[in-house]
Amino acid sequence: MKERLYLFDTTLRDGQQTPGVDFGLEDKLLIARMLDDLGVDYVEGGYPGANPTDTAFFGQRRTRRAKFTAFGMTKRAGRSVENDPGVAALLDARADAICFVAKSWDYHVRVALGCTNEENLEGVAQSVEAAARAGREAMLDCEHFFDGYKANRNYALACARTAWEAGARWVVLCDTNGGTMPEEVARIVADVASVVPGSHLGIHAHNDTGQAVANSLAAVRAGARQIQGTLNGIGERCGNADLVTLIPTLMLKADYRERFELGVTQEALAGITHLSRAFDEILNRAPNRQAPYVGSSAFATKAGIHASAIVKEPETYEHVPPETVGNRRRVLVSDQSGKSNLLSELARLGIPVDRHDERLDGLLSEIKEREAQGYAYEGADASLELLVRRRLGSVPAFFRVESFRVNVERRFDAMGRLKTVSEAVVKVDVGGDVRMSVSEGNGPVNALDRALRKDLGELNAWIDDLELADYKVRILNGGTEAVTRVLIESRDGEGNRWMTVGVSSNIIDASFEALIDAITFKLLKASTGEAMPAAAE
């Protein structure tokens, strides 16, 4: 018989405290739906009454399954609960649950609130009772609980007990400053559990020492049964406990899997990689490639010493199967890799090569040599595929660029305004037919890209929907003079994406090389009818 663990998401409340994050109403609606589908038990939507967005968001219930939860302060000292506008805003909110926050460190009660310890406890009791009377599930976030406990154990415990006795479903112990160590969390939670049953205790951990996940798990082992956290660990300062890391751990690791169950299904777990990346899209930031479980590198191997074995026996090299979290295995080709890395990479790319093909050694040393020059094929699948297939003789010469010229000019225009114009001219031979094209762009690379694709004769039908999706530049210190590496991500109308690389001491040359690969790759796939790489998630 497994025990139920409850997940409380505070992405929309504590996550909103992340510097640079500011959710609008539409964002909140979308994220609430994602969380509901994931299967968390509580979605804390914000702080109704504190700002117009949150007040509007609580104008109706925004979740189907999860309990929609409003956050706010307990009543202030010196006024009745009926006359406290903050509590009134919470009771007006269309929420299933109300999470009150109250100080549990006597020092802060005195200095920040300026009231007596007793008045603070009264505020807790009366606010919790008011929420329960109004038919809401009530809970209390005990702010600064761990620091408060260390300063005055009896008062911190009195706060927890007061909430519990007043009818709170949950008493949540918050490591507000984020500096508590897992062993302290375990010891203190176990002590609190002598006053409030563990099945009514929650943990709210921050990542200021990089241990928000470990602190949350330590609290569970010590008896707590509710975990508060956020998507991708966003939150004030260093963030909150990352639910995207915690959920797979709780569902896949034996110690937890065998003792506990969550409201998250195995199917929802298999969507968590997608969820995490979609959430980064909403935040408009690049996903963390090294994120536990869901990062694009989480199941990637570069090492030659492991690569050959991983392909044979993945389960002894991977702490969980990548499919369970919707991620995938990647064996990267790199400077350090051997033939088995290359073979498994070719298999993944769908290029049939016999493992005894004599050309493999030459190919491997060419890749190593090019990587020594600055090429990085682990990020540029399409260029790698072209390199391999050129060696194996299966890439037609679709077109040949005879020359190009790029011009960037800054001058004052007739109105006396500074103006910079970029223009590119390209001379290209397409099946014996020499064509010249010229184009402007918002920079030299953009101009060159446009000119290159402007007129390739009949080939244009295949690349009409090609677009440059991203462009990255890295300057490498390749010895005496700087070398520039350019990575280009392209996409087409069907949502396919592919990466190409170019290297040169001249940034325009490097960009040109990556652009040519990008176009050639698309032409190759279109002309042979081969499938493009899977669309990025």
Added chain:
Amino acid sequence: MKERLYLFDTTLRDGQQTPGVDFGLEDKLLIARMLDDLGVDYVEGGYPGANPTDTAFFGQRRTRRAKFTAFGMTKRAGRSVENDPGVAALLDARADAICFVAKSWDYHVRVALGCTNEENLEGVAQSVEAAARAGREAMLDCEHFFDGYKANRNYALACARTAWEAGARWVVLCDTNGGTMPEEVARIVADVASVVPGSHLGIHAHNDTGQAVANSLAAVRAGARQIQGTLNGIGERCGNADLVTLIPTLMLKADYRERFELGVTQEALAGITHLSRAFDEILNRAPNRQAPYVGSSAFATKAGIHASAIVKEPETYEHVPPETVGNRRRVLVSDQSGKSNLLSELARLGIPVDRHDERLDGLLSEIKEREAQGYAYEGADASLELLVRRRLGSVPAFFRVESFRVNVERRFDAMGRLKTVSEAVVKVDVGGDVRMSVSEGNGPVNALDRALRKDLGELNAWIDDLELADYKVRILNGGTEAVTRVLIESRDGEGNRWMTVGVSSNIIDASFEALIDAITFKLLKASTGEAMPAAAE
């Protein structure tokens, strides 16, 4: 009496396994120096014999204080230690210490190595003995130790014991797959300590469940005295234990501070924020703003329930004082605190401004607006100083560029070889005298740089020794269209270095802006006789 804890850095070896990371020789030299200055005890430089970069890197000793450590496999079964080329490469390396890696999971011995358990133990013993005979400090990384222990406790312990009995200074328990939980680490380390003394045990943790830091600390509490990790937690898959997080925790948190001492001084600790960001610069990636201790948000608070109290009593809201790690408190949104930040920044740059100067508000909003556009003044002191002094009216118009033109042309030369030529023409007004200069370069930015500095009349005497030391490009997703940020580091003949920034949708424009600032800054300092900034470390 405190116990000594030893730090073993593997940034240059396991960190090199990070997808997308590929250190050249120059990078390795620079990073080794940074680590040496930080005060780690061991710098693992790489895998001599495995690739040309690492072999060259081990051509001489690269650290002054830290033990310079080579990594490689124990001898293979079926050959003597004298006839093993891998071991020979390790013994040839100019290293103080050798870290061998060996399987400690019997399953992998059989499947991946294809030798007997006994042969594997013999390889461990003979390799460790050979290193010790050659005068090197020997240690063993027990690969897959925790999974191996769970599968066959006796064999895992036999591997550890064999290395210890053969004379290894350290036996390092590696959580190679990264999936072990802190409580398992604690239990297993304590058991191993019954066979090998804890003062000779190390921990090598990975972050696959987000607990590499917690696992490292759990091992220390269970008796281990060496911690392996990397700068900013880079490493294979989800990365290694982050030394930048662990060091402040070990030095500042009471449970560790009172029991242990490290080779890191308080002064070096105060440089760790700078170190972490400088390392990200080498990786050419944006620092993680939410990184524990060192992130720009680690001590930031958004206006809200805490902000006003923090200013009054920071020590009750911050788990450690930000100055101890060289970071700083930020209270966001509040214009007042923005102003005091700016004032302290100006004081640091040595720009005298009265705190009641009315122009400060305008300056602050200009900086905020430019940062919103993509400028990053944290890394570009010289551009910040110019911006401020232009506002305050103390930068002369040394010269004015009326127009420029940059041309990049690729064509076949008379010999039929492809050739790319970059040329720039600049028209500049120096004190009413209009001059035109033309120059070639190995790329458009280099050509523009040369043309700009070719003839500035009398000003040339002041900038003759100016050189472009580094050039970095980052593409920002600034909304609807990509924005390019260019950072240029310049140096002069006296070893002074200064950084400038330019931002534009056109990379040439952005580079031009940073180049103009670089020249102007040098002219300003030379013409006023002011000291240049201290040479960068």
